Amino acid sequence: MKLVDSYMFLERLRELIYELLEFRDRVKEEGGEVIPIRTSTPLVRYGFISMLKGGVIMDVTNEKQAEIAEEAGAVGVMVLDKLPYDVRMAGGVARTADLNIITSVMNVVTIPVSAKCRIGHTEEAKLLEEIGVDLIDESEVLTPVDEKSHINKWAFKVPFVNGARSLQEALRRIYEGASMIRTKGEPGTGNVAEAVRHMKIVNRDIAMLRGYYLSGDLEAIWLYAKENKVPYELALLTARLGRLPVVNFAAGGIATPADAALMMWLGSDGVFVGSGIFKSSDPESRARAIVLATTYYDDPEVVVEAQKMVSEKAAMIGIDVRTLKPEQLMQVRGE
Amino acid sequence: MVKVGVLALQGDFLEHIQMLHEIDGVEPVTVKKVDDLKGVDALIIPGGESTTIGLLLSSRGLGSKIVELAEKGLPIMGTCAGAILLAVKVVDRVVGETNQYTLKLMNIEVVRNIFGRQRESFVATVEVENIGLVRAAFIRAPGIKSAWPPARVTGYINHPSIGEVGVAAEQNNMLALTFHPEITGEKGVYKYFLSFIKR
Structure with missing residues (x-):
């Protein structure tokens, strides 16, 4: 393509805009309704x-658990075939949940229903969109089909959430069209350590970019973008905002109200709880307690009250991340 | 200077606070506890999940305090989930009767998720009485099916597949909107609501 071709393209684009404006005016004159409603715009996503924001999305595997989650005050449920802990124990290939189960969950709860698809599995995502899922999680908990290339999420009407271990990963996912980011943590361990680590890594990089921005060093932001293979515009936007340009939740290993409050203190906009609730022996009270601690994370009195609603003896036993072999780590899937 | 409280239990309360910051003479405050309601001249109930906010309102005594203040004439605006929480009657399009906690302050019947799921969420321009044309974001939005005195519906949308649906209602000191003026940055809505304070 020659440079003049690009000029021609832009010229045609400009003409098209004028034609559309004329068309709109003509429709208006004839008394017709102009673009009554617009769905799936970025603003809507x-x-x-x-x-x-400020809520808890809970992993569930059936309608019964979904109802418990809704009654406990969850802002959404995430339907899986197996809870992350069980995915770990079962081994083999983990795929998207049974569509029939997702549909029946949608018929019993009023809150948004999310589901996971495999990293890079565009077809699973299409199916989830087709049956009407509200949010799709392109998740490392399931077995990736293409670790080199994530789904092009701009092509979908439904918003996506992606996991990230670092600011670079987060910005790459946003560039691919993710409407929401969550920490990866180490799913199914009941151990919040990795989520804390990932949140702090993201926060430090943002603080660094913010510092460059405030000191007027745009060149440093440009270099950061180049070195980390992220678009400059998104790095600059992050620097200007002083936070991730989309909502950022915590996920991966949250098992107690105190875990949820800790993640909120670190700047999460909300919390995903996977195995933590339904792998414990007190799911009802634990779910309520985690909701309470997430809302009132800045009020220690209420967090104490929430923490007293659960017994440590009832918590999932969990897995020390250091005992996992490198091939057992889920967080390294898809950069 | 008027003090406007924004219920900050869950949802997009930050967006409301940022909108209020842009209006002269308004001091926005977050409301999470009964004590936070002291001295507020008006209250906004934001968008979010109405079941979650309702549960937190009922379990910590904040709900009954809001009802008490509303009956004394405190201006309240509810957007989306906020409109659901103000309603006397709530049903869900798919699930039916929800039995969820609401403040039951406005004589309106609200249908949750009336337009469908997130896939069907949309932006549109609607006309609301006393406010005029508003660019509105409807996100898994409810609709106002009916209103009875002293409440009345003050805005409608003509949706291509659902037909005419109520999207705004007023009752004395209260305003219910089933859309999000905080997402589309519609300052006119806030200016109108703030005029309730002087009434």
């Missing part, structure tokens, strides 16, 4: 995610 990011707006939906905004409504989840």
Whole structure:
């Protein structure tokens, strides 16, 4: 393509815009309704995610668990075939959940229903969109089909959430069209250590970019973008905002109200709880307690109250991340 | 200077606070506990999950305090989930009767998720009485099926597949909107709501 071709393209684009404006005016004159409603615009996607802030999304495997989650005050449920802990124990290939189960969950709860698809599995995502899932998690908990290339999420009407261990990963996912980011943590361990580590890594990089921005060093932001293979515009946007440009939840290993409050203190906009609730022996009270601790994380009195609603003896036993072999780690899937 | 409280239990309360910051003479405050309601001249209930916010309202005594203040004339605006929480009657399009906690302050019947799921969420321009044309974001939005005195519906949308649906209602000191003026940055809505304070 020659440079003049690019000029021609831009010229045509400009003409098209004028033609559209003329068309709109003509329709108006004839008394017709102009573009009554517009669905799945970026605003509608990011707006939906905004409504989840300060809330807890709970992993469930059936309608019964979904109802317990809704009654406990979850802002959403995530339907899986197996809870992350069981995925770990079962081994083999983990795929998206049974579509029949997802549909029946959608018929019993009023809150948004999310589901996971495999990293890079565009077809699973299409199916989830088709049956009407509200949010798709392209998740490292399931077995990836293409670790080199994630799904092009701009092509979908439904918003996506992706996991990230670092700011670079987060910005790459946003560039691919993710409307929401969560920490990866180490799923199914009941051990919040990795989620804390990932959140702090992201926060430090943001603080660094913010520092560059405030000191007027745009060149440093440009170099950061180049070195880390992220788009400059998104790095700059992050630097200007002083936070991730989309909503950022905590996930991976949250098992107690105190875990949830800790993640909120670290700047999470909300919390995903996977195995933590339904792998414990007190799911009802634990779910309620985690919701309470997430809302009132800045009020130690209420967090104490929440923590007293659960017994440590009932918590999932969990797995020390250091005992996992490198091939057992889920967080390294898909960069 | 008027003090406007924004219920900050869950949802997009930050967006409301940022909108209020842009209006002169308004001091926004977050409301999470009964004590936070002291001295507020108006209250906004934001968007979010109405079941979650309802549960937190009922379990910590904040709900009954809000009802008490509303009956004394405190202006309250509810957007989306906030509108659901103000309603006397709530049903869900798919699930039916929800039995969820609401403040039951406005004589309106609200249908949750009336337009469908997130896939069907949309932006549109709607006309609301006393406010005018508003660019509105409807996100898994409810609709106002009916209103009875002293409440009345003050805005409708003509949705291509659902037909005419109520999207705004007023009752004395209260305003219910089933859309999000905080997401589309519609300052006019806030200015109108703030005029309730002087009433």
